Amino acid sequence: MLSDEFENAVNKALTADMVADKVDRLAITQESSLALTAVWACVRILSETVGILPIHLYRRTDTGRERQHGHPCNRILQTPNSFSTRFDLMHFLMISCTLWGNGYARIYRDKMYRPLRLKYYHPAKVEPVLTDSEELFYRLDSGEILPSSDMIHLKGLSTNGYKGKSPIAVHRDNLSLSVSAQKYGEMFFNQGGNMSGVFKYPSTLKPEAYERLKKDLLAQSIGVHKAHLPLLLEGGMTYERISIPPEDAQFIATRKFQKTEIATIYGVPPHMIADLERSTNNNIEHQAMEFVRYCLMPYLVRLEEEFNRKLLRHDEFEEYYYLFALNGLLRGDAKTRSEFYKNMNFVGAMSANEIRNLEDMNSYDGGDEYFVQMNMQTVKQAIDKNGSKKNQ
Known part of the structure; x- marks a missing residue:
């Protein structure tokens, strides 16, 4: 007994x-996923990098383009409303898009149909609705229905074409493994580092x-x-x-693998979230350029096209356009930039003032002239000279 x-x-x-x-x-929710350091790092890097990029309004001219500083559509992005800046706008849209798959900002207009201010909306408070007649509307949580032209919508990867998918929701099972490993480590050390x-x-x-x-x-x-x-x-x-000790259960390897998995979800190079295991001084610069081309550019193009389509009036659409300035991210190190500028200047493709402008330096008188080397000639001139010598 x-x-x-x-x-x-x-x-x-x-x-x-x-x-x-x-x-x-x-x-795992969009908010709770930020407790994972890799998710926080990826969202922060993407949102802050887009936030620091200048975006300019240009007008097409016969000789190329010119900046439009005083245009209302240029000012709306610099001061979207009374309490935020251009950085805040881009930052908010990118955070919403990288977590919920969609970023929203409502457009308020004046009597001339010019954008007057932008109002941010939490992604959970907006629902895109596509009608049978292929018209897109946005339903707010208040019940108000807005036409597509009155809502800036930055969407991520989408399977239906009008609403992005949340990376957190799609990869919830994968992220759960990261949280489980994190909780396992917390329990292990809370129990004095002693296994059962x-x-x-x-x-x-x-x-x-x-x-x-x-x-x-x-x-x-x-x-x-x-x-x-x-x-x-x-x-x-x-x-x-x-129990199996943590090192035998590949506890550390699991956490490293999950960090790489999260970086893969967002397309961020691992070295940018402090995973330098496979990075060297030779390939980090190339990875940084790949980050701009293959990770940032899709977001930037979406933003440019959304601003062009909804902030500009129909009579301005063909003449004006928005463009992000990427020179600061793509120009490489000082030696590489020097060789590029030198070659472009030798063939007359860039003037001294254009080079100085890219380096954030003031222009000077006479710097707008284009120069070419005297010992260079066209192929046609070389053929004509050889032909004239033979005839003599």
Whole structure:
């Protein structure tokens, strides 16, 4: 009978404290995913990089293009409303897009149909609605319906063409593994860095003695401040570890792999979120340029086209356009830029003032002249000279 009582007590303790009776699925939301350092880093890098990029309004001319500083459509992006700046606008749209798959900003206009101000909307408060007649509207949580022309909509990867998918929702199972590994590490260190095991007793214990012994053992071993302290066992009791140590369970490798997986989801080079395992001084610069071309450019093109289509009036659409300035991100190191400018100047493709402008330097008188080397000639001139010599 004593063994039955002991067995019942053990089963009760096991089911109550040591073994979960069910496996709860971790709820990963857009907000809670930011607790993962890799998600936070990717979202921060993408949103802040787009936020720092200048965007200009240009007008097409017969000789090329010219900046439009005083145009209302240029000012609306520099001061979207009374409390934010261009950086804030881009930052908000990118954070919304990288977490929820969609970024929204409502356009308020004046009587001349010029954009007057922009109002930010949380992605959960806006729902795109496509009608049977292929017209797109936006339904706000207040019940108001807006036409597509009155809403800036930055969408991510989409399978229906009018609403982006949330990377967090699509990859929720993958992110759950990252959270599980993080919680596992937290539990491991909270338990003093000691893995679970069994205590072997040479005989049986009464339930009262078992409960007392269990309470004493847990009090001795649980907690970071009690890590690596020796256990005091009595009555011939011995301890045997039965769990796999973290290094054997590839705990560290799992966390590294998940960081790389999250970087892959967002298209961010791993070295930009502090994963330098496969990066060298020779390939980091090329990875940075690939980041601009293959990761940032899709977002920038979407923003440019959305601004062109919805901030400009129909009578301005062909004449004016928005364009992000990417020279600062793509120009490379000083030596590479110097060789590029030198070659462009030698063939007359760039003037000194154009080079100085790209380097944020003031222009000077006479710097707008174009020069070519005197010892260069066209192929036609070379053929004509050779032909005239033969005729002589």
